[in-house]
Amino acid sequence: AQSVTQLGSHVSVSEGALVLLRCNYSSSVPPYLFWYVQYPNQGLQLLLKYTSAATLVKGINGFEAEFKKSETSFHLTKPSAHMSDAAEYFCAVSDPASGGSYIPTFGRGTSLIVHP
Amino acid sequence: GAGVSQSPSNKVTEKGKDVELRCDPISGHTALYWYRQSLGQGLEFLIYFQGNSAPDKSGLPSDRFSAERTGGSVSTLTIQRTQQEDSAVYLCASSLIGQRETQYFGPGTRLLVL
Numbered sequence: 046a047q048s049v050t051q052l053g054s055h056v057s058v059s060e061g062a063l064v065l066l067r068c069n070y071s072s073s074v075p076p077y078l079f080w081y082v083q084y085p086n087q088g089l090q091l092l093l094k095y096t097s098a099a100t101l102v103k104g105i106n107g108f109e110a111e112f113k114k115s116e117t118s119f120h121l122t123k124p125s126a127h128m129s130d131a132a133e134y135f136c137a138v139s140d141p142a143s144g145g146s147y148i149p150t151f152g153r154g155t156s157l158i159v160h161p
Numbered sequence: 162g163a164g165v166s167q168s169p170s171n172k173v174t175e176k177g178k179d180v181e182l183r184c185d186p187i188s189g190h191t192a193l194y195w196y197r198q199s200l201g202q203g204l205e206f207l208i209y210f211q212g213n214s215a216p217d218k219s220g221l222p223s224d225r226f227s228a229e230r231t232g233g234s235v236s237t238l239t240i241q242r243t244q245q246e247d248s249a250v251y252l253c254a255s256s257l258i259g260q261r262e263t264q265y266f267g268p269g270t271r272l273l274v275l
Contacts, residue, residue, distance in 0.1 A: 049203075077262050088165070088252055088266035089204075096262060135203060139262060146217060147262040148194070151203040 047072040047138045051152035059160050064108075064123040066155050068136030071117065078119040079137040079149060080110055089135065095119060096141070106130070131159045163187065165267035167253050173273045174243055182238045182270045186255030193236050194264060195228060198250040207251075210236060212258070243274045 052067040070076060077096050081089040093104025100112040110121045119136060133156050137149035166185045174180050186193050195207040206220040210230045221227070225243075230236040240247055250271050254264040 079262075081266075086268070088268045089254075090266070091263060094263065137204075141262070146192075146209050146211065147256075147264075148206050148209055148217070148220075149204075149264075150206075153201070153203040 047076065047140060047150045049136050049138050049150055049152035051134075051136050051155050053155055054153065055156045055158060057158040057160065058126045060128055061125050064121070064126045064130065064157065066121040066134050066136075066157065068110075068119045068121065068152060069117055070119060070136070070138045072138055072140065074140055074142055076138045077141050077147065078110075078112060079139070080104065080108070080119075080121045081135045081137065081151075082106075083133040083135065083154075085132075092121070092134075126157075126159050128159050128161065131157055133157075165253055165255050165265055167251075167267040167270050169270060170268065171271045171273075173275065175275055176245060177242055179239065179241045180243055180272065182240075182251050182272070184236045184238070184253030184255075184267060186234065186236070186253070187265055188234075189257065190255035190265070191233065191258045192256040192261050192264075193230060194254045194256075195236070195238050196252045196254065197222075198252055198269070200249070204252065207238070211261075240272075243272075245274050248272055248274045 048071045080092040095112045136152040139147045139149040193210040196204040209217040225241045228238045250269040252269045253267045
């Protein structure tokens with residue numbers, strides 16, 4: 046069984062400030078981990094993914110995340126927030142030994158609010 | 162190239178009516194997934210298709226929900242005798258056979274059951 050916990054349903058930052066969105070996972074096997082972004086009235090867009098290669102993963106739009114096995118975490122960061130980063134962010138985990146389906150389990154999402 | 166498309170984008174229906182939601186995956190993507198996103202909730206897996214294999218229906222919440230995929234491409238999610246709790250955004254995603262961990266999502270269908 047696998048699960049994802051995203052700490053904080055809302056995170057508010059000022060433009061130019063550090064963005065930190067927290068994600069902790071539970072998995073009985075080494076997982077694949079993902080961050081997705083969802084803008085209003087749109088589907089999900091993959092920001093970045095961890096698939097057992099480098100533990101520091103760089104994604105689109107200046108985001109990155111670090112896989113920390115000891116902490117079972119995969120927090121998403123961005124050094125400087127931009128107004129356009131305001132969106133809903135979802136962390137997800139999937140089991141690479143799932144028979145090829147890779148059906149992910151999603152967290153409940155964190156809404157990022159960026160103040161001017 | 163074209164992404165995953167879904168239709169209709171919005172659907173309002175009355176309780177008890179049947180609805181059909183359509184998904185057109187990216188050309189060449191053999192894996193197709195349906196998810197449900199309810200207000201304030203994360204995404205809930207519904208069903209998974211892979212090529213000609215039997216679909217994984219383990220996420221369907223009741224027998225009122227069914228889905229099919231014709232010709233390995235277009236998929237239709239059908240909800241019979243809709244209930245108010247079926248109101249949600251229904252998202253479809255597709256992926257390549259060699260990269261099934263990377264899913265591409267459509268914009269979703271927003272279903273409102275009155």
